[in-house]
Amino acid sequence: MPTKEVKVRFAPSPTGDLHLGTARIAVLNWLYARHYEGQFLLRFEDTDAKRSEVKYVESILADLDWMGIVPDEPPVFQSQRVEIHAGYLETLLKDGSAYPCFCTDDELRAEREKATAKGRPPRYSGKCRNLSAAETEQKAGESDPSYRINVPKGGTSFRDILRGEMQFPESAFDDFVIMRSNGVASYNFAVVVDDHEMGITHVLRGEDHLSNTARQQVVADALNISAPEYLHVGLVVGADGSKLSKRDGARTLGEFRDEGYSAEAVLNYVALLGWSSATQAEVFKPKDLCDAFEWKRLSTSPGRWDPAKLKWIAGEHFRQMSSAVLTKDARNQALELGIIVERSDDWWQQLINVFQGELYDVGELVEQARLYSGSLRYSDDVAARFSDPLTRNVLSDFLDSIQESVELSETGAQELIDATKRRFKDQGVGPGKVMLPIRFALTAKKSGPELRYCLLILGRDGAMERLSGALDAAPERIGNG
Numbered sequence: 160m161p162t163k164e165v166k167v168r169f170a171p172s173p174t175g176d177l178h179l180g181t182a183r184i185a186v187l188n189w190l191y192a193r194h195y196e197g198q199f200l201l202r203f204e205d206t207d208a209k210r211s212e213v214k215y216v217e218s219i220l221a222d223l224d225w226m227g228i229v230p231d232e233p234p235v236f237q238s239q240r241v242e243i244h245a246g247y248l249e250t251l252l253k254d255g256s257a258y259p260c261f262c263t264d265d266e267l268r269a270e271r272e273k274a275t276a277k278g279r280p281p282r283y284s285g286k287c288r289n290l291s292a293a294e295t296e297q298k299a300g301e302s303d304p305s306y307r308i309n310v311p312k313g314g315t316s317f318r319d320i321l322r323g324e325m326q327f328p329e330s331a332f333d334d335f336v337i338m339r340s341n342g343v344a345s346y347n348f349a350v351v352v353d354d355h356e357m358g359i360t361h362v363l364r365g366e367d368h369l370s371n372t373a374r375q376q377v378v379a380d381a382l383n384i385s386a387p388e389y390l391h392v393g394l395v396v397g398a399d400g401s402k403l404s405k406r407d408g409a410r411t412l413g414e415f416r417d418e419g420y421s422a423e424a425v426l427n428y429v430a431l432l433g434w435s436s437a438t439q440a441e442v443f444k445p446k447d448l449c450d451a452f453e454w455k456r457l458s459t460s461p462g463r464w465d466p467a468k469l470k471w472i473a474g475e476h477f478r479q480m481s482s483a484v485l486t487k488d489a490r491n492q493a494l495e496l497g498i499i500v501e502r503s504d505d506w507w508q509q510l511i512n513v514f515q516g517e518l519y520d521v522g523e524l525v526e527q528a529r530l531y532s533g534s535l536r537y538s539d540d541v542a543a544r545f546s547d548p549l550t551r552n553v554l555s556d557f558l559d560s561i562q563e564s565v566e567l568s569e570t571g572a573q574e575l576i577d578a579t580k581r582r583f584k585d586q587g588v589g590p591g592k593v594m595l596p597i598r599f600a601l602t603a604k605k606s607g608p609e610l611r612y613c614l615l616i617l618g619r620d621g622a623m624e625r626l627s628g629a630l631d632a633a634p635e636r637i638g639n640g
């Protein structure tokens with residue numbers, strides 16, 4: 160499986176940016192194509208002229224590109240295929256599989272309301288199905304019709320690769336519209352024609368499309384063409400099992416990117432929302448994901464949004480990144496955020512050495528770069544600490560000893576700290592009372608990496624600047640500091 164050459168497509172409507180759910184469908188199709196050495200195509204379903212926008216075409220392309228998903232052919236635009244759709248409609252009209260419908264919106268609404276009032280499903284009555292040629296001609300002179308498919312008796316069925324035979328009784332549909340009166344094909348018609356014309360062999364999408372698939376099967380049967388094979392995966396749900404909300408992962412890919420997640424981590428995480436590996440491995444480079452991806456492990460159960468897992472995966476990818484790539488990405492991100500961190504490769508390397516083990520994305524690294532660059536602003540609470548006489552003593556003492564030192568090396572920094580601790584120990588002051596004020600002065604935080612690393616990243620001048628900055632920041636001076 161699959162026995163034939165694979166050609167899949169991702170078919171977004173360019174009415175918004177890619178979000179987690181749609182990106183997942185793109186990723187799963189792409190993995191399917193790559194694993195089975197097939198082709199991955201892209202089709203913009205942009206027939207809704209009011210809601211489709213070029214900026215979304217661009218952002219979807221850019222987001223896919225960011226994840227390393229590049230279609231094997233230039234994208235297809237459904238709106239440019241109006242004539243092709245019209246040709247297929249012609250075929251259906253000729254053999255009576257479709258018919259023009261002249262009912263106005265008001266008439267249809269009234270019909271639906273009547274059916275609902277009687278407790279029946281609001282379905283089209285089939286009123287125009289049997290108009291005579293003369294009636295049709297007369298009505299056509301008065302208004303442009305829409306076109307409906309003549310749904311055959313007995314309903315329809317299709318085979319879903321993951322779910323088996325899916326049956327839909329006749330009562331599941333009415334004669335649905337396949338082309339609107341403005342000449343634009345409806346989704347369920349255009350999809351069948353385009354999938355067929357593009358040679359699509361497999362359609363992998365969310366289970367919210369199951370009833371569309373039934374309609375598409377009706378259209379394919381009417382056109383006498385073989386429909387692609389279908390795989391409907393479970394939907395993505397929020398952390399609590401309910402519909403995905405903005406608070407959960409219903410964010411755009413751009414938002415994940417801005418939060419600092421790497422493309423590899425997002426790709427990896429998103430793939431696991433509908434698929435799992437046979438070995439239970441969860442961290443994959445894109446290439447390994449393509450190799451490991453097997454359709455049998457696609458899931459019909461819901462994929463539950465799990466922010467902790469995304470972070471964990473991001474951390475695993477982060478730890479595997481080379482210093483060169485990390486430095487490049489962090490510099491770019493710092494630039495985008497308008498944080499000027501003009502630092503040498505050695506400085507970044509130092510930062511990476513200290514933080515790569517404990518952070519999970521480039522965004523966090525940039526945050527650390529910002530924290531260790533330029534001057535610090537202390538909150539009032541922190542600044543208040545610097546008024547304490549002992550604290551001022553410690554800071555001045557430490558400042559003096561750095562001033563007297565030459566360049567700071569890892570051992571040199573540790574020796575400076577140890578010497579300061581010893582001096583104060585001799586005066587009966589414990590190490591905590593020495594280290595904590597220094598840490599606050601250097602980083603404005605209570606915790607962080609070992610002090611010697613803070614010193615190394617800040618460098619001699621940076622550390623001195625912060626120590627005197629802390630002494631100056633004290634709201635009022637008490638004692639001899």
Ligand code: GLU
Pocket residue numbers: 170171172204350362363364368
């Ligand atoms: N444009 C449809 C959507 O975004 C495509 C569905 C499909 O046929 O795969 O849901």
